[in-house]
Amino acid sequence: MDALDLARWQFGVTTVYHFLFVPLTIGLGIFVAGLQTAWHRTGKEQYLTLTKFFGKLFLINFAMGVVTGIVQEFQFGMNWSEYSVFVGDVFGAPLAMEALLAFFMESTFLGLWIFGWDRLPKRAHLACIWAAAVGSNVSAYFILAANAWMKHPVGYEVVDGRARMTDLWAVLTNPTALAQVPHVIGAAFIVAGGFVLAVCGYWMLRTRRTGDGGMWRGAARAALVMTALAGVLVAATGDTSAKLMYEQQPMKLASAEGLERDTAAAPFSLVPGVEIPAVLSFLATNDPGATVQGTEDLQRRFERQFGPGDYRPDQTIVFWSFRVMIVFGLSTVGLSVLGLWLTRRRRPFPAWLSRALLLSLPLPLVAVTAGWLLSEIGRQPWTVAGELLTASSVSPGVSLAEVATSLTLFTLLYGALAVAETVLLTRHVRKGAAERAPLPAAERREPSLMY
Amino acid sequence: MIELWFAVIAFLWTGYFVLEGFDFGVGMLAPLVSRNAAEQRAGLETIGPVWDGNEVWLITAVGAMFAAFPAWYAGLFSTFYLPVVLVLAGLIVRGVGLEWRGKVTNPLWCDLGIVVGSAIPAFLWGAIFASLLFGGVAPALLGGAFTLAVCALHGAVFLALRTTGPVRRRARTVALAAGAVTIPVAVFALSSLGTAPALAAMAALAAATALIWRRREGWAFTATAGAIVLTTLAVFMELRVRPLPGLTLAEAASGPYTLTMLTWIGLITLPFILVYQGWTYWVFRKRIKVPA
Numbered sequence: 001m002d003a004l005d006l007a008r009w010q011f012g013v014t015t016v017y018h019f020l021f022v023p024l025t026i027g028l029g030i031f032v033a034g035l036q037t038a039w040h041r042t043g044k045e046q047y048l049t050l051t052k053f054f055g056k057l058f059l060i061n062f063a064m065g066v067v068t069g070i071v072q073e074f075q076f077g078m079n080w081s082e083y084s085v086f087v088g089d090v091f092g093a094p095l096a097m098e099a100l101l102a103f104f105m106e107s108t109f110l111g112l113w114i115f116g117w118d119r120l121p122k123r124a125h126l127a128c129i130w131a132a133a134v135g136s137n138v139s140a141y142f143i144l145a146a147n148a149w150m151k152h153p154v155g156y157e158v159v160d161g162r163a164r165m166t167d168l169w170a171v172l173t174n175p176t177a178l179a180q181v182p183h184v185i186g187a188a189f190i191v192a193g194g195f196v197l198a199v200c201g202y203w204m205l206r207t208r209r210t211g212d213g214g215m216w217r218g219a220a221r222a223a224l225v226m227t228a229l230a231g232v233l234v235a236a237t238g239d240t241s242a243k244l245m246y247e248q249q250p251m252k253l254a255s256a257e258g259l260e261r262d263t264a265a266a267p268f269s270l271v272p273g274v275e276i277p278a279v280l281s282f283l284a285t286n287d288p289g290a291t292v293q294g295t296e297d298l299q300r301r302f303e304r305q306f307g308p309g310d311y312r313p314d315q316t317i318v319f320w321s322f323r324v325m326i327v328f329g330l331s332t333v334g335l336s337v338l339g340l341w342l343t344r345r346r347r348p349f350p351a352w353l354s355r356a357l358l359l360s361l362p363l364p365l366v367a368v369t370a371g372w373l374l375s376e377i378g379r380q381p382w383t384v385a386g387e388l389l390t391a392s393s394v395s396p397g398v399s400l401a402e403v404a405t406s407l408t409l410f411t412l413l414y415g416a417l418a419v420a421e422t423v424l425l426t427r428h429v430r431k432g433a434a435e436r437a438p439l440p441a442a443e444r445r446e447p448s449l450m451y
Numbered sequence: 452m453i454e455l456w457f458a459v460i461a462f463l464w465t466g467y468f469v470l471e472g473f474d475f476g477v478g479m480l481a482p483l484v485s486r487n488a489a490e491q492r493a494g495l496e497t498i499g500p501v502w503d504g505n506e507v508w509l510i511t512a513v514g515a516m517f518a519a520f521p522a523w524y525a526g527l528f529s530t531f532y533l534p535v536v537l538v539l540a541g542l543i544v545r546g547v548g549l550e551w552r553g554k555v556t557n558p559l560w561c562d563l564g565i566v567v568g569s570a571i572p573a574f575l576w577g578a579i580f581a582s583l584l585f586g587g588v589a590p591a592l593l594g595g596a597f598t599l600a601v602c603a604l605h606g607a608v609f610l611a612l613r614t615t616g617p618v619r620r621r622a623r624t625v626a627l628a629a630g631a632v633t634i635p636v637a638v639f640a641l642s643s644l645g646t647a648p649a650l651a652a653m654a655a656l657a658a659a660t661a662l663i664w665r666r667r668e669g670w671a672f673t674a675t676a677g678a679i680v681l682t683t684l685a686v687f688m689e690l691r692v693r694p695l696p697g698l699t700l701a702e703a704a705s706g707p708y709t710l711t712m713l714t715w716i717g718l719i720t721l722p723f724i725l726v727y728q729g730w731t732y733w734v735f736r737k738r739i740k741v742p743a
Binding site: 063107120166402 | 496499501502504506510513514515516517518519522525529530532533535540542544549550555706713716717728731734
């Protein structure tokens with residue numbers, strides 16, 4: 001174990017943890033804005049109740065996304081100073097744009113929304129939640145553009161050992177980013193849809209005998225539509241990403257498939273030993289006969305190009321995370337499509353379906369985590385593909401003891417907060433949309449969403 | 452262009468310290484100026500709608516450093532590794548404390564997180580910048596004590612400005628006490644800088660204390676904000692040639708293309724940000740009524 005290994009662990013742990021909350025922020029923000037819009041349009045009290053109920057859950061989660069996100073922005077400089085110096089000219093710009101164009105909007109308008117229930121005109125208040133939710137989605141675009149540049153650097157030249165940006169537009173329209181942005185945002189909507197479905201499933205089970213689950217049924221139907229649509233988007237952009245991977249990141253593709261040698265009409269491996277002929281070639285190129293490069297042959301070519309070294313990422317993690325991502329993600333989407341079919345034209349939710357919907361909370365969270373492992377471990381041993389190795393990116397002046405200290409602190413803190421967040425969310429879900437009776441405006445001086 | 456971006460980053464840090472400075476102060480002092488749960492809540496509500504937006508000034512300052520001066524960004528945060536870790540830990544517990552305290556049955560843990568998570572960064576930012584300028588432990592402790600005291604004063608004045616009744620009265624008393632502590636600390640801390648803005652900052656802190664004595668809360672707040680602006684200005688004037696020991700500004704900077712692009716983006720976005728953040732303060736301009 002040296003400082004490099006621990007720094008990698010720390011980045012992995014803090015990033016995966018951060019991304020448990022981010023997708024919920026991205027998707028649930030829009031969902032809550034949609035609920036409030038429905039209330040605004042129809043005036044039906046149940047939409048207001050749902051807005052406040054899911055709004056509260058959204059805020060509990062939002063706090064975690066924000067505070068774990070701050071760590072991310074400092075961590076490049078703290079642990080990866082060599083990386084930061086090399087990429088800052090290019091990589092820093094989208095980060096600065098993210099703060100200027102997204103974070104200010106998100107945080108300011110969310111503050112206005114939380115505290116503005118009685119102080120803003122209804123329409124302005126509704127606009128605030130939309131501005132905040134759009135801000136979250138815009139932030140995803142910029143950070144993913146920065147991330148895509150690490151896998152497929154464009155719009156730059158290397159001068160004196162540092163990347164210099166030559167074309168901001170190229171960085172922002174990197175094809176890798178354009179495929180990745182809808183893929184990740186779509187996945188975020190699946191996570192958020194799954195979350196809403198699990199909550200509604202729980203409440204439909206609880207209200208089954210009393211028969212007042214109509215409100216939950218409506219919310220669940222909306223979430224089913226959202227999840228299914230997002231599923232189509234994620235599948236389509238996943239296909240685009242695979243084709244780009246064939247061109248731009250052949251080592252990742254080969255590792256994800258366990259393909260060792262350059263192979264014509266390459267088969268798609270379901271699990272080790274079970275293969276469907278020519279499907280990988282077809283998925284990667286639309287041509288079932290095309291040759292897909294294999295890890296061992298790529299290794300030989302990379303050694304010739306970049307010098308001695310191991311250019312293969314961890315084969316086990318990359319192979320299995322790819323499968324976990326697809327299976328867990330698709331089963332959530334499948335569940336939502338099935339749910340839409342079974343409850344078509346006012347058919348009730350069968351109890352077993354409501355129970356199954358509880359799974360739609362953990363399934364997509366596992367899928368997005370696996371997706372990031374595939375994406376970022378599959379990029380190894382590079383931080384910037386073909387330009388900078390992870391081993392050369394770490395801060396030279398930060399000692400093993402320092403990283404061990406911070407990793408321990410973050411792990412303990414994050415662990416405690418995970419427990420607190422789970423307890424808090426569970427308690428509020430259980431409590432339900434209790435403040436059902438709308439108070440007259442005069443008594444609503446202290447809105448339920450306030451501190 | 453390099454000078455311009457140095458000025459932009461100084462501006463962003465200034466905005467951060469002015470705005471988050473009173474958030475930290477309010478966070479630290481809320482339990483001190485309240486005698487019951489409703490008062491405590493009212494105290495924190497003064498920053499409720501704005502603290503998260505204020506914190507984005509930090510995110511922007513750091514993001515802009517990364518983009519415009521990568522070597523400065525990387526050198527600063529890897530050099531002050533453990534203090535920065537503690538700042539982040541502080542910001543984490545403070546953030547969740549503020550967001551969660553209204554949603555838990557017993558907000559004790561949240562309140563503890565808010566106090567500790569406000570005090571730690573308030574102290575450490577001063578320690579980090581003082582250590583950057585002068586090196587060594589003693590200046591760091593003095594710098595930390597200075598920013599901690601100034602945030603307390605700034606926050607107490609803000610509380611007095613934004614509340615009514617007993618909370619407002621206690622906030623004024625706390626502000627006077629904070630002023631009495633801040634002025635001698637400021638004399639030591641700022642005289643080591645010795646420049647005109649540093650001396651003016653000292654005068655502004657004295658003026659703030661006098662103004663809060665005379666119950667001129669708005670002017671007192673202007674004075675504490677002015678003191679923070681002047682102090683930040685004094686610090687960044689010192690950093691102008693060498694933002695880090697052994698690193699010149701020109702060496703740290705990104706290329707002209709990137710700086711030009713950043714300038715356009717900043718010119719387009721900053722006016723909007725200032726307008727809508729300003730609007731937030733306008734919407735929530737009324738004093739928070741403390742229930743009797």
